[in-house]
Every structure is written in C-alpha cells, then in structure tokens.
Amino acid sequence: SQDYDSLLFGAKTLIRNLTVTGKRKLPNKDVYVEVKPERIDLDQVLKTLGITREQLIDIAILIGTDYDPEGIKGVGPKTAYRLIKKYGKIEKAVEAGEIPKREITFDVEKIRELFLKPEVITPSEPLEMGSPNDEEVIAILVNEHNFNEERVRNGLDRLKRAMREAKGFSRQTGLDQWF
Structure with missing residues (x-):
C-alpha cells in the first residue's frame, strides 16, 4: 500500500512503492526524487519515536486522516508529535490549552476507535487465489x-x-x- 494509514490500523509492516519505479516530482517543488521500494516496520517506528500506536493515531488525527481530512489548523507533523509526546493524548493537550477546544470539530474517540477496532469481515469460505x-x-x-x-x-x-x-x-x- 502507499497509505500510511495502514500502520494506524495495526499493519506490522508497510511496503510502499513496490510496483512504482523511477523518479517522482515533489509537490510544489522543482525537485525529483528516486522512487524505490520502501519497508516500514511499525514496531521500529514506535520505538524510534518513543510513542505507542495510540499516540501515533493521535498524531495522525491532529495532522489529518481519511476520517478528519483537515486535521487541526496550524498543526503539522512536528507540532503534533511534540504535543502528543508532552501530553500523551489529544484530550490532555486540549485541557492544557495547547489546542483550542473549538478546533476539535470531530469525535476524537470515535476516530481513534475506528483505527484500534476496525470492523473486520470474516469470509464464510477460505479465500483461494485462482x-x-x-x-x-x-x-x-x-x-x-x-x-x-x-x-x-x-x-x-x-x-x-x-x-x-x-x-x-x-x-x-x-x-x-x-x-
């Protein structure tokens, strides 16, 4: 998948650019970068950042996900990481006044639960590749x-x-x- 949300849903490993090769232009820049397969290990990411999966989800919610595309105005990856490292979760950053309550226009807990406990459909028959x-x-x-x-x-x-x-x-x- 190309989608980092896979990690939020609990995928242990994300393989990006498996079928994409060559160069890609960076958005809003006149710069091209080499595109090659990339392996991202969830446990290593969490260990390196010193956070839990729940905190990674909160960082994503602040930045914006498929469930809250806008995120919080003025909060990018660095600010979101700093706030979650300092307060542990979004609600505590709001209580501390770091995030204005009026900026939370969505149900944080519901979005968090969508990632932590997604609805999974179990097939009635084993899936076979034909x-x-x-x-x-x-x-x-x-x-x-x-x-x-x-x-x-x-x-x-x-x-x-x-x-x-x-x-x-x-x-x-x-x-x-x-x-």
Missing part, C-alpha cells in the same frame, strides 16, 4: 472506475505470468525476500 477473470477485472477497473484498459491488460498479463512462474517454486515466499 486465475483472474480478465473480463470481470476490466469491467470493474476500466468500465466502472475509468482505469486505462491497456495498463490493466498489461498488469493482468504480468500477474498471470508471475503466477505461472510461481507454480515452479516448491516453497512459499514472502514479500520480505524481495528486499
């Missing part, structure tokens, strides 16, 4: 979501080729073996 149904994939990605048909077909061809090659392996491999 050959992709090209026409169904194209119907969904191209017809419903306006993906580029040529790119989708190329991706399907690469997936099927990789699946054929993987059948030759006698043991299961994990993503970590690519790094």
Whole structure:
C-alpha cells in the first residue's frame, strides 16, 4: 500500500512503492526524487519515536486522516508529535490549552476507535487465489472506475505470468525476500 494509514490500523509492516519505479516530482517543488521500494516496520517506528500506536493515531488525527481530512489548523507533523509526546493524548493537550477546544470539530474517540477496532469481515469460505477473470477485472477497473484498459491488460498479463512462474517454486515466499 502507499497509505500510511495502514500502520494506524495495526499493519506490522508497510511496503510502499513496490510496483512504482523511477523518479517522482515533489509537490510544489522543482525537485525529483528516486522512487524505490520502501519497508516500514511499525514496531521500529514506535520505538524510534518513543510513542505507542495510540499516540501515533493521535498524531495522525491532529495532522489529518481519511476520517478528519483537515486535521487541526496550524498543526503539522512536528507540532503534533511534540504535543502528543508532552501530553500523551489529544484530550490532555486540549485541557492544557495547547489546542483550542473549538478546533476539535470531530469525535476524537470515535476516530481513534475506528483505527484500534476496525470492523473486520470474516469470509464464510477460505479465500483461494485462482486465475483472474480478465473480463470481470476490466469491467470493474476500466468500465466502472475509468482505469486505462491497456495498463490493466498489461498488469493482468504480468500477474498471470508471475503466477505461472510461481507454480515452479516448491516453497512459499514472502514479500520480505524481495528486499
């Protein structure tokens, strides 16, 4: 995934840029950076920052997440980190007057719970990887979501080729073996 929210939901490892290569232009700058696969370990991030997962969630809430896209006006990553390190949680920073109460226009506890206890659907049958149904994939990605048909077909061809090659392996491999 490219989405750091995966860590907030409790993913132990986040792999970014797995299928992206080359250079990317930084937003609002005339600077290009090399893009390569990146492995982010949640436990290492928490240890390095000296915070808990709950505190990481609070930092994200202050900055802005999918559930509160704006975050708190004037609070960026450094300020959010400083406030949570000092007070431990958003509510205590508000009590101390560091964050004006009027800026909290959303239910902090509810957003926190969405990350800590997400609704998880358990499949009624075991999921098995079979050959992709090209026409169904194209119907969904191209017809419903306006993906580029040529790119989708190329991706399907690469997936099927990789699946054929993987059948030759006698043991299961994990993503970590690519790094």
